[in-house]
Amino acid sequence: EAQVTQNPRYLITVTGKKLTVTCSQNMNHEYMSWYRQDPGLGLRQIYYSMNVEVTDKGDVPEGYKVSRKEKRNFPLILESPSPNQTSLYFCASKYSRDHNEQFFGPGTRLTVL
Amino acid sequence: GENVEQHPSTLSVQEGDSAVIKCTYSDSASNYFPWYKQELGKRPQLIIDIRSNVGEKKDQRIAVTLNKTAKHFSLHITETQPEDSAVYFCAASRDQKVTFGTGTKLQVIP
Numbered sequence: 001e002a003q004v005t006q007n008p009r010y011l012i013t014v015t016g017k018k019l020t021v022t023c024s025q026n027m028n029h030e031y032m033s034w035y036r037q038d039p040g041l042g043l044r045q046i047y048y049s050m051n052v053e054v055t056d057k058g059d060v061p062e063g064y065k066v067s068r069k070e071k072r073n074f075p076l077i078l079e080s081p082s083p084n085q086t087s088l089y090f091c092a093s094k095y096s097r098d099h100n101e102q103f104f105g106p107g108t109r110l111t112v113l
Numbered sequence: 114g115e116n117v118e119q120h121p122s123t124l125s126v127q128e129g130d131s132a133v134i135k136c137t138y139s140d141s142a143s144n145y146f147p148w149y150k151q152e153l154g155k156r157p158q159l160i161i162d163i164r165s166n167v168g169e170k171k172d173q174r175i176a177v178t179l180n181k182t183a184k185h186f187s188l189h190i191t192e193t194q195p196e197d198s199a200v201y202f203c204a205a206s207r208d209q210k211v212t213f214g215t216g217t218k219l220q221v222i223p
Binding site for chain 2: 031033035040041042043044045048050056058059090097100101102104105106107
């Protein structure tokens with residue numbers, strides 16, 4: 001089944017404890033992206049990647065890192081999480097830059113205490 | 114950077130009526146405008162989109178219009194049904210960067 005998966009789906013952690021949220025897609029998509037969703041703010045793009053070893057900042061990259069060592073994986077890294085990073089995170093992918101539809105993962109709800 | 118404003122934030126309509134959601138954007142270089150539907154507890158799903166070289170696009174009960182000069186685009190849902198109840202997001206995109214509006218919660222009253 002073609003899909004985007006994220007792990008974990010739920011995470012409660014404490015300030016300063018490094019964490020990684022994984023994202024994987026099995027559709028051979030070139031483009032992958034991370035968003036955070038907060039009430040009243042909609043979805044905001046954190047980072048995106050147009051292919052292996054190619055990443056770029058979205059609108060809210062501060063406090064986050066990403067890597068794209070393999071085509072299928074695009075992990076989101078929080079080196080020192082803070083309470084203002086408590087949010088619902090979505091990973092998304094699409095076939096290439098010239099294709100329109102992004103497919104979203106199921107979301108990861110992160111709480112930083 | 115791009116700024117997308119979306120109105121209204123909430124919208125209630127009677128079943129069978131039409132619903133219209135409007136968005137404005139600031140970056141004239143944005144060239145792709147998708148609309149997403151997000152049901153409660155679910156992931157966003159693309160329902161319709163339009164590129165900047167097209168003024169209108171329709172898919173059954175859903176249509177999107179784009180006015181590049183005024184930098185605004187709208188979602189039109191006709192003959193609304195209870196299953197249309199959800200949060201709808203507009204977005205504007207250029208060079209693979211995507212900026213979303215803040216969402217419209219649509220409630221269709223049976």
